[in-house]
Amino acid sequence: MMRSLYSGVSGLRVHQTKMDVIGNNIANVNTVGFKASSVTFSDVFYQTIQSATGPNAATGAGGQNAKQIGLGANVASIVASITQTGGSQRTDNPYDIMIAGDSFFIVNSGGTNYFTKAGNFGTDEDGTLTIPSGAAVMGWQVDPKDNTKTVAGTVSPIKIVTPANLYSEPQATTNTYVSGNIDYKDTQIVAGASGKAANVEFFDSLGQKYTAKLKVNQNAVTNEYTVAVTDITDATGKSIFAKSNGATPPVYALNPAFTNFTFGGITYNPAINTTTGEVTLTGTGTADILQFDATSGKFKGIGTGPNPTGKGLNLVMNATPNPFKTVNIDFSSVTMYESGGTSKLEADMGSITPTGVSSLGSGRKAGHMTGFSIDTNGKIYGKYDNGDNRLLGQIAVASFSNPAGLEAKGGNLFAETQNSGSFDGVGHDVSSDGGSFITGVLEMSNVDLSAQFTDMITTQRGFQANSRIITTSDSMLEELINLKR
Template identity: 65%
Template structure:
């Protein structure tokens, strides 16, 4: 009877433990990345009252099985369902990421690497990708020798919003084009007219915007197929000429020293009106020729078949690059006496357009975990890559709270480097979170059977107590 009492007590204990696990599962039914656990029981110990004997051929006695009395149950294991995925919840937050596959995010807290399935990330005050509990998301950095390549080495924190990542470097314009149509009957482009003005915008190597102003008109009244392209001025983004400066001492405008411009083979000569500051640039010219029969472009710069002319502005210091201007798409067709000319940065393949300084206006993360900064100058820059870790026995990881796991002797070791999530077919999905994998229907079913098991074991104790009571009453 005493054995049944202790067996009942052990049964109560293990069922209470199972109920504790079920309660924790249900409490975390809406915890992102949570992995449910289940409890397995085992019998614990047996008292052998008679050992087994084999058949005896000499006496003819048959064999007998052992007689054993069990002494209760114990918890054999509490196993987390690590590899079972939870449902996907759409959030549309670019920093929310779900892993498809068996790998884990690597996060660092207090100098120690931990692992998680919860991809609800954010940016801290230092611009580092982190978890809500303050652990830093780990990954790989950009190769300093090649900004378009990731250097897969020992994982480190992803400081994607660092000051140096807030801006995208500018690039000087090296190519531009003037396109449209010149009508030879347009009085504006006649040799006696004012000429057709065209503005070519370009960037210097610091990202500042400038405009080169051109005037196009016929070279002579007798040959309407040939035109002269004249550089008249270069102005900054405020509309001020780079060739003129105001002298505070004399209160007059004057030509700025060390500034010059060359267009084609002609180097411009600058004259500045001292009172108005108006710039007159002469000598920076090039010829433009069309086919008088077809109206198609033939050459620019006086060389047959030549399509481009180079603009070079020089200052001290000199942030300008040579800008090769393409005229090959200009035509000379009739348009009822009017001409239409435009310009664009970049060549016909849109190369060499340059760009201004870019301010970050967005972040994107692709399916392989590569993080790109988006800038308002149209640039896209690689900032790093989220690395992941995999384990031979993920169920051997130890849950430490805050949706994090730690490696153990039975989980396998993290090598400090990790791997690309796409290895083995995994991927990242942004704007989505992996929810808890708790199955409420299963948990409620387990709760019922656990309650009945607890109830049955309590009956063992009360029944054994009744037997003891009857035994004590025998003395009366």
């Protein structure tokens, strides 16, 4: 009689535990990265009234099964559905990341590494990538010997918005190219005429922008042309060779910082009108010649003689101090086709290749960070207003042989246990196991409300049935006590 009472009590207890788990699942139906748990039961130790016996051939007695009475139920397991991915919620927030795969983000709080599926990140005052509770998102840093890659070493906090990352270093221009067409019938380019102008922009190593003003004129031969420099100006359009004393009216002098320069075999020395500030460049030397094929109109080369081999002219600045690098101006894409007596020339920074234009050697000004992006491999790139994209770090992930063995710590965090497998402190690239990152998206809770409500119904019925066992056993005990009356 008493056994049924205690069996009913154990049944109530396990069903109450299951209802607690269901309640927690439903409470977290909208929690980012939450993993629903499920409960399983097992029966408890049995009391054996009679052991099993085998058949006895001597007496002719048959075998008998054991007679056992169970003593109730127990909770066998409470397991989180770690590997079941929740729904995707689009946020368009660059700090929100979802893992497409079985890996976990690595975060560090108080010197201890934890693991999470919730990718709703942000930054703190130091520019460190963090989760809402303040734990730092861990990953790999940029290789100091190759800033296009990261070093897969021991994970450390990823810093995005730091003083070093807010700016992009300027670069001096080393390559430019001139494109377009020179029409040999264009009267503007004949020898002695004003010439066809082309402005070539370039940067020095401090990020300051300059413009070399070129003039193309026809040589004595109709398919040969000379290129001269008429002036070099700064970003405000003023000649770099002129310097004003600031008086009214101003008196101009040569700028001692810029002495001279060479271009296309010619050394140019500036002279200045002290009243107007007008700069005149005088060149000495033999100019290199642009030659075109008289039959096809295509670029033939730069140089003298029938077989010129050059493709570009070098601009070499002489300054004190000298922040400039030699700028190669490539003319190989210029043609000499008939176009109604009109020529057109354009210049761009960078190099030109057979497959198209590249930015190699274009140079750039100093840049300010305007944002960042995270690719599918977790590499974080800073975006700058000078067109630069710089690698800032990479988010690493961790995987476990038995992710269901992780211990939930609250705050969407899990900790490793002896049964989950261990974290090696390094982690791996999310793509190494076929996974990827999706930015601007969050993984939502994987709670299935229809399944939870169904479990709630069966749990309620189980609890109700066990309570009936107790009340019925109580009635039977009451009848037993009433026998003495």
